[in-house]
Amino acid sequence: MPYSLRRAAIGAIFAVVAFTAPAFAHEVTIGSLTLTDLWTRATPPKAPTAAGYLTIANKGSEADRLVAASTPLAETGELHIMQVKDGVMTMRPVEGGIEIPPGGTVTLAPGGYHLMFITLKETLKDGGKLPVTLTFEKAGAITTFLHIMPVGSQGPTGAASGMDMKGGAMKMDQSQTGTGQ
Numbered sequence: 001m002p003y004s005l006r007r008a009a010i011g012a013i014f015a016v017v018a019f020t021a022p023a024f025a026h027e028v029t030i031g032s033l034t035l036t037d038l039w040t041r042a043t044p045p046k047a048p049t050a051a052g053y054l055t056i057a058n059k060g061s062e063a064d065r066l067v068a069a070s071t072p073l074a075e076t077g078e079l080h081i082m083q084v085k086d087g088v089m090t091m092r093p094v095e096g097g098i099e100i101p102p103g104g105t106v107t108l109a110p111g112g113y114h115l116m117f118i119t120l121k122e123t124l125k126d127g128g129k130l131p132v133t134l135t136f137e138k139a140g141a142i143t144t145f146l147h148i149m150p151v152g153s154q155g156p157t158g159a160a161s162g163m164d165m166k167g168g169a170m171k172m173d174q175s176q177t178g179t180g181q
């Protein structure tokens, strides 16, 4: 299939999965936290880094913090945030972790908070799974995986773009999405 057609088809699929349970979705619970929409993108061969994304809901009565992320497929894992500084989009490590307020939801998404895996040991292939360990200050550590989506993907629900009213707007209540985009 021509690339542009393939892209269009993928877009149509995402518009649908925003309202139904996609086959690739999984949900992870650790303590009072629920993790959903865990995803990353396929990488070109020899790409040095990959970003990872997920949504974290805190049903507890205390704030928690995502303080570390790692994968056996990269030498280093960091927590990053994208910010516009002097008109230039830059990213930097988050100091002190990413807070998830009690009763709140935080979405790591392109343009805001993300996991950053540095010095990849393998190419990430579309349709595969990237094993990750996420460590929270109170809830502890959990090992799960990120769904590897196609290059250029904006995520399983379209929540990646704050402009996307289809999937994004439904997830905005009580949430913070970093700087958005």
Ligand SMILES: [Cu+2]
Residues within 6 Å of the ligand: 051, 080, 081, 091, 092, 114, 115, 116
């Ligand atoms: Cu980054």
